[in-house]
Structure formats: structure tokens, C-alpha cells
Amino acid sequence: MSAILQAHALGKRYGRRQALAECTLEIPPGHVVGLVGPNGAGKSTLLKIACGMLAPSSGRIEVLGEAPAGSPAQLARVGYVAQDTPVYAGLSVADHLKFGAATNPRWDAALARTRIEQLGLDPKQKAGRLSGGQRAQLALTIAVAKRPELLLLDEPVASLDPLARRTFMRHLMESVAENGTSVILSSHLVSDLERVCDYLVVLVSSRVQLAGETEDLLGTHHRIVCTRREASSLPAGLTVVGATHTERQSTFIVRGPAEPPVGDWAAESLDLEDLVLTYMEHAAEPAPAAAATPSSTDHTPENAR
Numbered sequence: 001m002s003a004i005l006q007a008h009a010l011g012k013r014y015g016r017r018q019a020l021a022e023c024t025l026e027i028p029p030g031h032v033v034g035l036v037g038p039n040g041a042g043k044s045t046l047l048k049i050a051c052g053m054l055a056p057s058s059g060r061i062e063v064l065g066e067a068p069a070g071s072p073a074q075l076a077r078v079g080y081v082a083q084d085t086p087v088y089a090g091l092s093v094a095d096h097l098k099f100g101a102a103t104n105p106r107w108d109a110a111l112a113r114t115r116i117e118q119l120g121l122d123p124k125q126k127a128g129r130l131s132g133g134q135r136a137q138l139a140l141t142i143a144v145a146k147r148p149e150l151l152l153l154d155e156p157v158a159s160l161d162p163l164a165r166r167t168f169m170r171h172l173m174e175s176v177a178e179n180g181t182s183v184i185l186s187s188h189l190v191s192d193l194e195r196v197c198d199y200l201v202v203l204v205s206s207r208v209q210l211a212g213e214t215e216d217l218l219g220t221h222h223r224i225v226c227t228r229r230e231a232s233s234l235p236a237g238l239t240v241v242g243a244t245h246t247e248r249q250s251t252f253i254v255r256g257p258a259e260p261p262v263g264d265w266a267a268e269s270l271d272l273e274d275l276v277l278t279y280m281e282h283a284a285e286p287a288p289a290a291a292a293t294p295s296s297t298d299h300t301p302e303n304a305r
């Protein structure tokens with residue numbers, strides 16, 4: 001199957017504010033994609049464009065091979081839960097499930113019922129009287145019971161308690177494994193993403209800084225700790241993504257071959273949080289000298305080149 005989301009030079013302006021710029025992505029199917037970045041980076045904007053709620057100002061995007069919300073069939077294949085998890089305040093939980101069943105051709109009534117029971121939600125309770133976390137759970141239940149091929153979730157676990165977060169993430173993983181659902185979810189909780197995401201997109205200041213399979217990205221980034229030196233003295237083939245110095249010591253985050261670079265230094269792997277924070281921190285900083293030219297397909301921050 002071809003890409004679940006393919007974007008080329010995608011851009012979105014709100015008046016004079018550029019919310020998304022030059023966004024080029026090709027996300028293969030069957031992944032749980034973590035979309036991360038600081039506040040205002042453009043994550044919600046990208047997800048809204050992908051589900052057809054917003055039209056881009058420039059560039060192209062295809063979702064499951066079609067324009068977003070391009071046809072009723074395509075709408076049925078994509079599930080979306082907005083950041084504020086909207087529900088109908090005057091309708092009961094049971095009414096929401098009936099509404100879901102009536103409007104979604106692939107609706108899984110048993111799954112929806114079981115999930116509501118597991119969550120301990122009273123079917124008769126009006127959605128407007130649910131807590132923020134319970135509303136989020138209701139919205140997520142509807143999105144999952146729709147049995148979409150692609151689920152777009154904007155900060156789905158932000159209002160859930162830690163146990164509910166973990167359970168939700170586990171169910172999400174099961175759904176991916178059982179039904180082949182692809183998921184793109186934005187979150188600030190990198191530790192949660194670390195457990196479930198096998199594909200990462202880092203957006204900073206409206207631009208894609210990094211995208212790819214988590215394992216590949218973690219395998220090709222290393223931390224080098226050495227006596228103080230300039231980034232330009234590192235061997236060719238390494239791209240310096242971040243650098244910090246003390247009086248005597250330099251620490252570089254480098255991108256390069258899967259083998260850790262060998263030299264008069266200690267080289268170690270990064271975890272996902274290190275990787276994300278490095279790209280978030282250094283995307284907005286002045287350029288350190290780079291030791292090599294990155295490949296044309298990566299999204300290394302321009303200031304690291």
C-alpha cells in the first residue's frame with residue numbers, strides 16, 4: 001500500500017502568520033506516528049489539513065491516496081479527534097454511540113459498548129456532565145469504533161490520568177496490530193510516545209525538522225563527548241545537530257552512519273526524548289559549523305548544516 005500521508009511543500013497561513021511551511025512528508029502505512037514539537041509548531045494545523053477541516057494555503061497533500069475529505073468513502077476511512085475532544089453536551093453517552101453507528105459504515109458497536117463499560121461510563125450520562133478526561137475517552141472511543149484505516153489524534157492523552165493514558169496507548173497498539181490501523185498522534189508526552197511510536201515527525205517553527213522510522217533515527221544519531229573542540233574538526237560524514245561546550249569539554253549530537261563514530265571520544269546512543277529535545281532546542285539556535293553535508297532526503301535543521 002502507498003503512503004498514508006504524502007505532503008509536498010505544504011503550507012498554511014492564517015493571515016500573516018505562517019503556521020506550516022514547506023512541509024514535505026511521506027509516511028508509510030502501518031505505523032504509529034508521533035508528531036511532536038513545541039507549542040505553536042503547527043501540529044494541529046497539519047492534522048486539521050490531513051482530515052480535511054482546513055484547506056492548505058500552498059503545496060499538496062494526499063491522505064490514503066486521495067485529497068483529504070475528498071469523498072464520503074475517504075471520510076469513512078479516516079478518524080480524527082481534535083485537541084479539545086468535542087462532544088455534544090446535550091446528548092448522552094449512549095446517544096453518541098447511536099449517532100456513531102448511524103453515521104459510520106464500518107461502525108464496531110461491540111467494541112464501542114465494551115470500551116464504554118471498561119471505562120465505567122454511565123450510558124445515560126449527558127456528555128456535558130462528564131469530566132474532561134471522560135469526554136476525551138468518549139471521543140476516542142467513537143474514533144476507534146469507526147474502524148478507520150487512519151486515525152489522526154491531536155493530543156489524545158493530554159487530559160487522561162496516567163493509568164488511563166497507559167491503557168489507552170495499549171489499546172491503540174492492539175488496534176494497530178489487529179486491524180492494521182495507522183495512527184498519527186501529536187503529543188508533548190515523549191515518554192508515552194517512546195512506548196508506542198515507531199515513526200517520528202518533529203515539527204518546529206512550522207517546519208519539519210526530522211521524520212523517519214524511530215529505530216532508524218535512533219540508530220543514526222549519537223552523542224559524542226570529547227575534549228573541547230570545534231564541530232568542524234569532527235570527521236566527514238557526520239552532521240552536527242547540536243553542540244554544547246564547557247571550558248574543557250564538548251558534547252555533540254551527530255547524525256551519521258549506524259556505527260557509532262570512532263575517535264578520541266565517548267560515543268553513546270540517544271533515547272527518543274534526547275533526540276526530540278535536541279531537534280527542538282537547536283532548530284531555533286544559530287548554526288554550529290557542520291562537518292559534512294547531509295543527504296538531500298533528511299530534515300536536519302537548516303541551522304545545523
Ligand SMILES: Nc1ncnc2c1ncn2[C@@H]1O[C@H](COP(=O)(O)OP(=O)(O)OP(=O)(O)O)[C@@H](O)[C@H]1O
Pocket residue numbers: 014017018019037038039040041042043044045046083
Ligand atoms: N485559527 C487560527 N488563526 C490564527 N492563527 C492560528 C489559528 N490556529 C493556529 N494559529 C497559529 O498557527 C500556529 C500553529 O498553531 P497550531 O495550533 O497548529 O500549533 P500546535 O503545534 O498544535 O501547538 P500546541 O502544541 O500548542 O497545540 C501558531 O502560531 C498559532 O498561533
